Amino acid sequence: MRFSPLVDRVAGKGAGAWRIHWEALQRKASGREVILLTVGDPDQPPPAVLIDATVESLRRGRTGYSPIIGYPEVRAAVAARHAARTGQPCSADNVVVVPGAQAGLYCALQCLAGAGDEVVVPEPMYATYEAVVRATGANLVNVPLQADRGFHLDLDTLAAAITPRTRVLWINTPHNPTGAVMTRGEVEAVAELARRHDLWVLSDEVYADLAFDGGHTSPWALPGMAERTVVVSSLSKSHAAPGLRFGWLVGPPELSGHMYNLLLCMLYGGPPFIQDGALAALQADPPEVAAMRADYRRRAALLSGILGDAQHCRTAMPEGGMFVLLDVRATGLTSTAFAERLLEAEDVAVLPADGFGPSATGHLRISLTAPDAVLEEAGRRIVRFAGGLAG
């Protein structure tokens, strides 16, 4: 049977990026003591208020249909949080509730770009981005983030990538997989390019609460940018609750109207009880969120410190997020070979970052989603493994 052309467009390399993760899961299921540092699935429990309110809502029978783009009070709570963080106005009309940031990125780009358009994205980039762009029919235009700049964006390179077909500049800060956090000046420069060329800025801010020095800047915070900025975020990382699939878009009210039409035919609303839980968590602003940032900062320092002893490897303290990158180029192994042999020899699973883009070739992405003692053990095993390599 013949399928639509879309099936080829979404079948990018991205889907293969997690292969070693599935291998590690099988190895673990077969009884090995595998330390799994492949995915960004927080090991902390979600704040109790989030789960309690979700359960209470289920028990109250909140299992009917819900408004297509979210309850007005939930959208208002997200808006209030966003306004407080950015210092710019934001109301419920700007907010659309979606089942996770991935859905937010997919839905947003469906409304912003189409066949023949170009979407500019720095790489390495999160492994699903390519398929999100190609699902719209638009072309993905990558600009490299260079390891020797700490994976910070070179703005001349970005400017040079813009053509008359460009519709969207897509940024992600704090950045997955590199841990780079864009400075205010860098975000301002991107905003200036967007204004000059009349472009959208799509801003993936799912790690905003995990900027270690509190220095997260959203393009929404900059003057004149609310009309052309779409922010996507969720509670997945900040509240250690990816399984709740509670995310949102913040954008111009006109986008919310288009999102209503798209979500009507695509999802027809989400679970009311999840929105009730999320609303309680947003209103309570539980201390676990700040504790999470402290956790990841401490873990990042701990692991990158230990990995400083790994022969032929280089690493640096990330500026945010929940990953440490390890540069293994000087070992003579590809990152995939390194990861596979590390899993085989030491039962530590990490992700080759090559799947996130060519500029991450030779790097491993190591997730910090494990307690300190586990990360220390993983770090020691990686150091031992690297020490046994010829280099």
Added chain:
Amino acid sequence: MRFSPLVDRVAGKGAGAWRIHWEALQRKASGREVILLTVGDPDQPPPAVLIDATVESLRRGRTGYSPIIGYPEVRAAVAARHAARTGQPCSADNVVVVPGAQAGLYCALQCLAGAGDEVVVPEPMYATYEAVVRATGANLVNVPLQADRGFHLDLDTLAAAITPRTRVLWINTPHNPTGAVMTRGEVEAVAELARRHDLWVLSDEVYADLAFDGGHTSPWALPGMAERTVVVSSLSKSHAAPGLRFGWLVGPPELSGHMYNLLLCMLYGGPPFIQDGALAALQADPPEVAAMRADYRRRAALLSGILGDAQHCRTAMPEGGMFVLLDVRATGLTSTAFAERLLEAEDVAVLPADGFGPSATGHLRISLTAPDAVLEEAGRRIVRFAGGLAG
């Protein structure tokens, strides 16, 4: 700012079909005792096992990421149910878990049809279908379901609509909004056309448990159809739990592979606790499901009986589903005028069925999602209102 062409494609009339529903909700919020028979949101509580297992899973901390197309054991449970009902083989490889039937229809058609293709759908049809088709870039080709045939499909008309560009025949049985249930012979004729012209059959079976005489036939049940049939269903209607957004696709294994790629970039998996709840409900096969069918059959007979006395109006006992259609053409009012004046005069909210397609012009869709006493009262008010019309 400029949006993508998609925003126009999904902005169909369908989005306007619920306007009177929102008006009625506002009227209710302002303190009026409105009887709301606009949407198919079951009034019964979901089976206890479904909610209990969902809560228990949340309490167990099942709030991390889940497999992109669903847990293998959940997919296997859906497959076993589908195999038992159709008498044809079905395994986990055939099944993809999606957040509700709406998502299933959207995702399926994204993989089956694209720009330049034609998707043939009998009308009236559920109000989101047009946008689902147009979101893919394909063209919607409607064939009329005629009121004087009890809205059963005329197969010659269907055959005449097929062109070399046709890729998909999309059926829905039991049918929303008309309540028609396709006979086995009718489904066989559709299957024969699909085989002859090498087409997909997309089968929306969300009301399958509400075929009043138990006569639901899935195209999957017919010889040689598994390779070209995609069945979409959910627990929303059968288990009175639309807010759980638990739905599924059943199709060829190759489709499941494409769905993995699409859902990876579109949703990145669903809430684990909802799948745990659904699995418990699928395994327990609670008596509430059969009771639900009895409820809707009894309610349909009750309301259509009362409405038999409505002057200038015609109705018939539906064959399945949760709606009664009322033909108000002889009143001299449009269905929208009838619905608006009925809401104003009698505080009963029903949906003009015109939004579901031109062949439903002059009909109202009345939801059976209320207890008998409420339906009796609504029926009496409609009879009273119709009696006051000139005709």
